[in-house]
Amino acid sequence: MTERLLLLDTASLYFRAYFGSPEILAPDGTNVNAVRGLLGYIAQLAEQYRPSHLVCCWDDDWRPQWRVDLLPTYKAHRVVAEVAGAPDVEEVPDPLEAQVPVIREVLAAFGIAVVGAPGYEADDVIGTLATNAGMPVDIVTGDRDLFQLVHDAQGVRVLYVGRGVGRHERVDEAWVVAKYGVRADQYADFATLRGDASDGLPGVKGVGDKTAAVLLQKYGDLAGVLAAVDDPASDLGPGPRAKIREAAGYLAVAPRVVAVARDIDLPRTGLELPRSPADPDTLAGLVERWSLSSPVERLTGVLASLSAG
Structure with missing residues (x-):
């Protein structure tokens, strides 16, 4: 067998x-x-x-x-x-x-x-x-x-x-990409950004599935997203930039919870x-x-x- x-x-x-x-x-x-x-x-x-x-x-x-x-x-x-x-x-x-x-x-x-x-x-x-x-x-x-x-x-x-x-x-892997627009190795960061009420994960306020996927498609992972927030020259829009900054405390700990x-x-x-x-x-x-x-x-x-x- x-x-x-x-x-x-x-x-x-x-x-x-x-x-x-x-x-x-x-x-x-x-x-x-x-x-x-x-x-x-x-x-x-x-x-x-x-x-x-x-x-x-x-x-x-x-x-x-x-x-x-x-x-x-x-x-x-x-x-x-x-x-x-x-x-x-x-x-x-x-x-x-x-x-x-x-x-x-x-x-x-x-x-x-x-x-x-x-x-x-x-x-x-x-x-x-x-x-x-x-x-x-x-x-x-x-x-x-x-x-x-x-x-x-x-x-x-x-x-x-x-x-x-x-x-x-x-x-x-193809199923995950087709369903969520992110790779499987990006899924934990995707879940962190999006949040999950069933697990008590608030996520980043105002960031849902679509925005989380776009951010990860553009910047690769959560570290890349955070780097873009801190880089005045990045092409990250003011709306997502402000939302992510407001969630800095959550984003500092959530990845370890989700992983x-x-x-x-x-x-x-x-x-x-x-x-x-x-x-x-x-x-x-x-x-x-x-x-x-x-x-x-x-x-x-x-x-x-x-x-x-």
Whole structure:
């Protein structure tokens, strides 16, 4: 089998499964639609892309303090309540929160690698594992920030599930240029200038997608844009010049917040996709307790077919 690494933005997928699927109850009345949906997504993607390696990348810290220290608005709107001295708690519907430990148990019983890192988000785990992976990499996410990792020469692309897993788009360098007018290696600067309300990134006031793209097309990167602002002889218009100057404080810190980490100390072994469940007895118990027969049978069958093929 040709080696291929499939990196899953796990929370992005189980949130999508929870909100996009009808309620499905286990015998004790617990909703298990996110568990079932995530297993279905893994089976679908593994069957379609036939990876040799697969990692469920995890948010050990969904809102790292070092990013908040740089930009206090970062994901602030998602915090349930701020308690002095306590870690931030993400707003997650109770019926979904109850399913997360079940997801972890089922993945462990299958033997599917789950990788997180203290003080980092799943995006950073993805960025690190995708860098110098030594094989083609597909990143499955609904997060546009990860477009910054797309790199044709290194075989890194994003399977973007913004319209659904079944209708995902294969994002390569040409796709990014066609969609946004910037190169993938410019995307982080593009996102910094434009901002992103969903992450609490204010961006430069008055600079949207079109203006951000034009600035980067003309000046190359954020450093080039800032140099043009400070150069009286540059052809940067007075409007954009003033807006960027007003956002100087934000632009001094935002690039470090937006940039996905690529150098965390993470394991590079034990990431192979299992060809059969690692702990069949435990998995059988989970199937019975949580009514998971159909998705577990499907994923088990897909794993067996990969082994045969």
